[in-house]
Amino acid sequence: MENIKIKLARVEKGLSQQDLADLVGATRQTIGLIEKGKYNPSLNLCIKIAKSLDRTLNDLFWYEDKK
């Protein structure tokens, strides 16, 4: 499932995928795949992403089940 929240938060901060990747010590491809929902990051990486984007884990990674 695509994670639009990370992409929105990243764009709001004016960061490219590469910038965010550099901040969290990952590759651009990994950030791209996380945003596309094709890679499940570890909790450590989730926290790094959330901190880099000044968001909480809930803001970026939590979603309600559609009924």
Place this chain on the structure above:
Amino acid sequence: MKTKNKKPFLNMDERNKQVAFKVITIMYFLTIIAMQGIVIYRQFALGQNLSDFEDIAIIMTINSIFLISALLYFGALSIRKLKVKNILLIYLAFIILGSLFTYAKYNIFQNPGLSFEQLFDKLKIITAIIGLLMGFWILLSILGKKRIDKEIE
């Protein structure tokens, strides 16, 4: 909070490592299966003497023992979840498998084959070696569990 990789030459993040581990695991098992195939082919199809492929057989054996040991010690496999009955069944299965291979080796692919007494002697050796191995693996499993418990504390 910039956390760039300290080893830029490798520059592997967690996803890269995950992919690398998967590929390495698959390649490892393919190699082991291929080597096993070579050993069986040389032994049973070509009827070669054990000394002709002893090096491969030794590598295969040590490799398999270390693999199972590492899986148990580092907590990938947990035989503590198994009941004693199941452990005994695994032990029995190993003995049956070992006996079948021994029987095939000496009495199907070799003529004349071994007598019943000689086969029984081999069975005793197989039972003892597998028993020792199972004991070693159970010990490693217990040590591995203790290590993990210590880390948690």
